[in-house]
Amino acid sequence: MTAGRAVRGRIDKREAILRAAFDVFAREGFAAAGVDVIAAEAGVAKPTVYNHFGDKETLFREVVAAESARALAENLAVVELLRAPDPPVRDRLVEVGTRIAECYTEDRSWALRRLLHTEITRFPDLVGVVRGEVADRVGEALADQFARLSLSGALRGLDPASAAEQFTALLTGPVEGRSRMGTVVVGADELRAVAEAAVDTFLAAFGPADRSSED
DSSP: OOHHHHHHHHHHHHHHHHHHHHHHHHHHHHHHOOHHHHHHHHTSOHHHHHHHHSSHHHHHHHHHHHHHHHHHHHHHHHHGGGGSSOSOHHHHHHHHHHHHHHHHTSHHHHHHHHHHHHTTTTOHHHHHHHIIIIIHHHHHHHHHHHHHHHHHTSSOSOOHHHHHHHHHHHHHHHHHHHHTTTTSOOOHHHHHHHHHHHHHHHHHHHSOSSGGGOO
């Protein structure tokens, strides 16, 4: 086996362990999750898990980090849609809002948040880590786009960071209530309706005085 294939194989095993570990932790919680079960679901030997991660606590932290990175990448890609020159700003905001709501209501996103809530006393620092790595960075990306839209005249009278926080709250608040921590499915049409209502409220506060100038 070449060195490149060996490295690729090690990476593949690591990723398989992380995926399996997330599923097991989400299903059973940290304390009840067995490394032997994680290894079996990953299709590797139990010592392989320890070779990659050392112990179960380190594995848990790496799982949270990996899921946070996945969520961040998805959300940042969505926010980038605001950079497009068209369609009109309301349509762009609705599209972005809908996709952010979809990211928020993904099964894995709910599972991560429930897992953090369950294990908050054991890993209190991870809530701050996830917020810093996902929510804060997505908020910063939104703020950057809102600042750009404000300079172009498509938005007005806003503090970008505060506006990003409010936009996110207008989306996630209703979704949180309707989905009941992910136990109730919120359909695509309902998510879009939430996004449209959020955007209309947002634009009532921050849209241009002459709405025909939105572009």
